[in-house]
Amino acid sequence: MPDVRGRVRGPAIAAGTLLLALAMPALVLLPPARGADGTHETGGTDGTSGTSGSAEPVPAVSGAVPPPETGAGELTESIATYDVVLALGTDGVLRVRETITYDFGDTGRHGIVRQVPFRRGDRLYGIRGIRSSSSTGAPARVRTMKLLNDVQISVGGLQREVRGRQAYVIEYEVEGAFTPRPDHDVLVWDAIGTRWDVPIRNAAVRVEAPVPLRHVTCAAGTSGATTRCLRDRDGPYAVDFIQRTLAPHEGMKVRVRLPKHAVAVQPPRYVPPRWTGGWPGTALLVLSLGTVALLSRGPVPRRRAGPALAAAGVLLVAADAGAEVAAHGLWAFSLGDRCLAGLALVIVGAGAMLVHRFRAV
Structure with missing residues (x-):
């Protein structure tokens, strides 16, 4: 057998x-990973931070230096000015330049920490070319660490503490930030982020594009807020928004709609x-x-x-x-x-x- x-x-x-x-x-x-602003995308742009039912999850740029408190509970730190330039390249790369004037008060700190997302929900973004400097002479060495969903950017010096008002410039590039639509392309970017634990006295966001900007909006406040930012100056290829007295965890979200083929949009990565x-x-x-x-x-x-x-x-x-x-x-x-x-x-x-x-x- x-x-x-x-x-x-x-x-x-x-x-x-x-x-x-x-x-x-x-x-x-x-x-x-499901962050507060990491909803799935259904053909939208880069999404809306923490807004249910939206088809556009926004990669929220965020970072924080924990603020110390006085005995009365008042904050001794703040951001005096926060200026952001979003340059939309013809190659489909978003180039970001952030100038942050941070007031440390009398408390000694080694610098600031920024968190730039490389993943929100199932969407992936490429973060590259990170560099920093300081016009006030503060240590501006960059150290990066890739976390589960963010690239953590530490700017400062381990051997030296700084006090008072210091200015930092952080620059980086984002690949895959645009989302193609049938008849246009869209970018949604949270330029300030909603995770700062200190107030921002004056904030400004400038959007620059290689084509005339006809459809640009900005919303200020917490996640999901619809308060319109104040439109400062308009030009054929640049639009400026300003906002005063942002409370902790309030940001500025910019949405840009471009005509088809204005930039070389890369296919989204998941x-x-x-x-x-x-x-x-x-x-x-x-x-x-x-x-x-x-x-x-x-x-x-x-x-x-x-x-x-x-x-x-x-x-x-x-x-x-x-x-x-x-x-x-x-x-x-x-x-x-x-x-x-x-x-x-x-x-x-x-x-x-x-x-x-x-x-x-």
Whole structure:
């Protein structure tokens, strides 16, 4: 009598291992990060910070030096002036120049910290060319560290503290900041950010473009605010907005609409599918491999058992991922517990079909 077990065990285990291998690369990916301003994008621009139902998640530039307080609870630090220049290049790169006049008061500090996002939701941005300087002679050495979602930029010196009013200039470039639309291209950028813990006395944002600017707006306040910024000066290729007395955690969000082909818009980048399942789904996936191995030694499964299990697994995967994919596109898909359970059923179903095929001969 032929050795049926030897003929079945190898193919069955190989099939289960192959299906598991297809899912394992997601293990090395980070779980999805959902910041206060990191909603999914559905064909929008760079999004709205923390606004539900918006199709345009904004990459909010933010940073903070924790402000000390006096015994009466009054802040001794503030930002005297905050000037931002957003230069829209024909190559599709956003060039940012921020001049921050920070008043440290009598408290000694080593400098300031800025956080520039490279990821919001499933959208990725390229941050490059970071440099800094100081017109007041303060240490302006740049140290960067990539966190889960932001590039943290520390400007200052570890060996020297500064006091009083100091001016810092931070420059960097952002790739992939524009979002293409069928008949125009859009940029949404939170130029000030809403994570400063100190008040900003005077803020100004200048937008420069290679074509006449006809559709530019600015909103000031906390996340989701709609208060219009004061429009200072308009030119054919530049628009200036100003805002006075911004409270802590209030910023200025600029939205620019450009005609098609005004700049070379790069295709938006998104993170690949992610592993978001917990131990229940992972355990089911591992147990499915053991089940496939046991099937090769037990009774021959019924003919319809394998297809039924595989079909149930496919339906479970579709139910888990369908809503995300339909709402936000394929890149929003993640491997959650229900999806992992569905993959486990597919593995067992495929193993049962292989066992039935080889042992029923």
